[in-house]
Amino acid sequence: MVLIKCSDLAAPVSRDEQVKELMIPDALMEIGQCDDPDLVEFIPGALTKSIGLIVPGREKHYYSDGNFNLIRLIFHILKQTGPAHVLMTTYSISQESLEQVQNRINKGDLLSIRFLIDNRVKVMSPKPFQLLKQSFQYKCISLHAKVALIENEQWRISIVSSQNATDNPKLERGIIYTDDRIFNFDKTQLENAFKRGTD
Numbered sequence: 001m002v003l004i005k006c007s008d009l010a011a012p013v014s015r016d017e018q019v020k021e022l023m024i025p026d027a028l029m030e031i032g033q034c035d036d037p038d039l040v041e042f043i044p045g046a047l048t049k050s051i052g053l054i055v056p057g058r059e060k061h062y063y064s065d066g067n068f069n070l071i072r073l074i075f076h077i078l079k080q081t082g083p084a085h086v087l088m089t090t091y092s093i094s095q096e097s098l099e100q101v102q103n104r105i106n107k108g109d110l111l112s113i114r115f116l117i118d119n120r121v122k123v124m125s126p127k128p129f130q131l132l133k134q135s136f137q138y139k140c141i142s143l144h145a146k147v148a149l150i151e152n153e154q155w156r157i158s159i160v161s162s163q164n165a166t167d168n169p170k171l172e173r174g175i176i177y178t179d180d181r182i183f184n185f186d187k188t189q190l191e192n193a194f195k196r197g198t199d
Contacts, residue, residue, distance in 0.1 A: 051176075054080055054157065060176040066169035070161055071097040074148055077157060077176070078109055084152040087190055089116040089145050093165040095128045102135060111152070116194055118143050139197025149187055156183035 038052075038060040051062060054077060068076070070090065078084060093115070104110040115138040122129050122140065132138050146164055150157040161174030177183065 051076060054176060054178060056155075056178050058178060062174050062176070064163065064172045064174070066167065066172070068163075069097065069165060069167050070146060070148055070159070070163040071100060071165045073159065073161070073163070073174070074150065075100070075104060075109070077150055077159075078104070081150060081152060081155040081157070083109055083111045084150045084155065085111050086113040086148060086150055087116070087187070087194070088113070088148040088165070089143055089190065089193075090165040091118045091121075091144050091146065093117060093121060093125060093128050093132065094167065095125075095131060096167075097165040098128055098131045098135070112137075114138065114194065116141060116143065116190060116197060119198075133199075138199075139194050140199070141193055141197045143193070147186055147190065149183065149190065151183070151187075156180055158183045158186045160186075 038055070038058055051060065051073070054060060070088065074086060074088070101110065101113055105113070113136060115132060115136055117132070117138060117140055119140045119142055121132075146161045148159040148161075150159070156178070158177040158179075159174060160177070161172065163172045163174060
């Protein structure tokens with residue numbers, strides 16, 4: 001007679017469960033609080049007043065009241081960082097934003113950009129989606145996150161925001177991080193999501 005403990009028995013894991021497990025993002029553990037964040041109250045007007053300069057080693061917390069969207073914020077930061085590569089997520093996107101992005105690429109202000117967009121953009125915004133398909137690298141997944149990663153030889157910036165790539169006259173909140181740990185965490189998660197995405 002052989003005795004076994006219940007804990008020695010493991011139920012087989014279905015393929016669906018294995019796929020779900022792979023899709024669970026890792027948590028970024030033990031991130032210390034930034035000793036020196038910039039807290040920016042909403043200031044109407046230009047982004048130079050609303051956001052100002054990005055300082056390495058500091059994070060910038062901001063509010064906007066519809067005076068800029070995530071694309072315009074990226075352009076503002078590129079003025080300081082110089083040309084860079086961008087990977088961004090958005091729940092919605094406009095034709096105007098995509099045309100502005102194409103213009104910045106043509107001028108050399110933007111080295112490259114990839115979009116991770118919500119599946120519903122195809123239906124909600126068919127005209128911008130056609131431009132996205134024709135002109136840019138993109139993938140579709142189910143998402144609501146708004147994140148932009150800006151990277152060149154000198155800078156690694158993560159923007160985590162409630163803002164999309166569309167104009168929206170509502171109060172928005174965001175944080176601009178210059179910490180390599182946060183950038184690398186975000187980049188790993190978004191690259192994995194990009195690989196899972198569909199056209």
